């Protein structure tokens with residue numbers, strides 16, 4: 001049943017602004033809320049807006065806890081291609097968040113099973129994710145949950161598909177530098193979030209938006225599972241929104 005709220009933004013920037021509105025509402029009600037964050041080019045205006053709003057005192061990160069969706073295996077935090085680095089540069093370095101309130105997988109951890117278990121435990125100890133931001137991959141991946149024969153429940157290591165490695169190549173010097181695997185939260189972790197905000201921008205996302213939200217729920221299109229979540233807001237720019245036509 002399609003019951004998600006769909007908002008059409010005029011521009012990428014406005015999509016970020018509207019996503020920030022959703023987060024501001026949750027942060028305003030609960031100072032120590034747990035927010036789930038994503039990487040990629042889609043959320044950049046969203047992060048700019050959050051930084052601006054803290055500067056304007058519309059919101060505060062001083063007690064907020066953050067959980068990131070994923071990280072590449074083999075990249076250190078200081079590697080400019082790591083998601084940790086992305087988060088520092090695009091958000092954490094500019095807000096009042098406390099270091100101990102940031103959860104993001106360590107791409108260099110050898111014992112991945114323990115890392116994944118501890119990741120899930122930490123989210124549970126914090127009381128679960130109050131609001132989760134998502135982007136969407138061209139193949140429908142969310143976090144790094146790639147198309148598969150089943151939905152992965154919890155945090156795990158995942159082999160990246162060639163499609164995803166190609167899409168993310170633009171950030172690396174050579175195609176071979178793109179990591180072959182990543183640590184990602186599971187579909188179950190994402191579905192446990194109390195509220196989900198997905199941003200989709202650009203004409204290249206229209207087709208996957210249609211497949212994910214106007215077709216059957218299938219692990220071949222991981223984002224389609226969001227049709228079963230009771231509280232999803234999808235914010236599209238005009239080009240991505242064309243997928244609904």
Ligand code: GLP
Pocket residue numbers: 038039040041042043069070134135136137138142143144164168
């Ligand atoms: C990456 C990330 C996802 C992100 C997606 C889309 O691989 N792991 O969390 O949503 O790709 O990225 P973009 O926003 O750059 O299109």
